[in-house]
């Protein structure tokens with residue numbers, strides 16, 4: 527069996543330095559531990575970005591004008607649009623690879639606060655939502671699973687009327703909460719729930735949602751700001767809980783032979799901690815890929 531492939535954007539801008547460092551550390555762990563191969567992702571095209579974002583917003587990101595729009599996600603700089611297209615490209619590469627070989631990941635952010643016509647809360651482009659629109663040109667039904675601490679407001683607004691998409695979102699904090707017109711399951715886990723409570727609920731609700739919706743692909747935005755060591759902790763998952771969550775999520779899809787392309791969400795702690803936590807995601811993904819591929823192969827021989 528060929529190794530799992532993880533994609534990393536080729537970004538060097540100082541504004542991205544912190545995120546880049548943690549992802550490079552993670553890439554090193556993935557390779558050293560034999561979890562898979564890390565490849566440079568491609569750049570997304572304008573046409574692909576426009577599957578989700580408006581031409582006005584894209585123009586602002588290209589030119590810097592008007593500044594209120596160009597800087598709505600992060601302070602505008604000359605390479606911001608190209609940097610973001612590199613991150614989107616890694617997401618799209620992960621989708622293509624997952625559709626062929628069951629599981630893949632983009633070692634970069636998912637951008638779930640960006641709406642079609644604006645950035646927000648550090649999200650410039652919504653890489654996960656662009657991924658949903660891109661995937662819908664290739665498969666019938668897409669399951670968008672968002673387990674970041676924060677509600678996926680940009681994804682929800684932008685995909686509110688897109689058919690054959692299911693939005694699943696557990697969060698501990700929501701800005702601009704809204705409900706889409708399409709099937710969804712949203713839970714605000716308030717009152718500082720423990721990891722045990724979180725996992726129990728996920729184990730009961732995720733399999734049911736998958737079985738009801740019968741997706742052809744899952745795009746998973748895995749947020750580590752659910753970690754109890756986060757600066758802004760609202761949910762209190764331990765590292766062990768996070769490891770269990772990642773194993774559970776990837777296994778649920780592998781058991782049903784449904785491909786998963788994942789991307790990262792937030793995580794507000796040191797680069798080393800972020801890399802260590804996301805290593806659990808990469809490991810669970812690599813293991814589930816073996817399981818899913820074997821199951822798919824077994825079916826093919828019948």
Ligand SMILES: [Zn+2]
Nearest residue numbers: 674675676792
């Ligand atoms: Zn977050």
